[in-house]
Amino acid sequence: MSRLRALQGYLLLRLLLAPLMLWTIVTVVFLLLRATPGDAVDAILGPRAPVAVKEALRAQLGLAQPLWQQYLNYLGQLLRFDLGTSLTSQGEAVTKIIAQHFPATAELGLASLAIAFGLGVL
Incomplete structure (x- = not known):
């Protein structure tokens, strides 16, 4: 019976740690995407695009917001299974x-x- 109790404890611990692990993975992915060199807007439009068009796309993608606000938007979209376009x-x-x-x-x-x-x- 003690083996069953140990297995139940192990499974409960893993289930309780799963949300923390998922949050850690999501946070690391977000930070790695923001830490990569280059600008996403330049990758989409090219370096020769007009500045006004670049700024409009940054605003549309939410890249003009502070990092913490981008992170909260990212988490909210993930919780709604909205992976964007x-x-x-x-x-x-x-x-x-x-x-x-x-x-x-x-x-x-x-x-x-x-x-x-x-x-x-x-």
């Missing part, structure tokens, strides 16, 4: 793109799992 697919929603490709991804993952399991058992 694609910059390469004519403004299509990222969640829609993910949903379109998820069946193929799941099929590939299950096939690789079956192969790995089969080889692992042998």
Whole structure:
């Protein structure tokens, strides 16, 4: 019975630490994206775009706001599963793109799992 109690304690600890781990990952990703060299607006529009157009895009993307406000907006969008619009697919929603490709991804993952399991058992 003590093994069962130890397993329950371990699982409870992992479940309680999962939100902290997810928050840490989200925060690190946000900071790494902001720490990369270069400007996202220059990458989208090119360095020769007019300054007024660049500033308008910065305001539209929320990059003109302070970092803490960008972070709170980022967290809020993630909690609503709003991943924004694609910059390469004519403004299509990222969640829609993910949903379109998820069946193929799941099929590939299950096939690789079956192969790995089969080889692992042998």
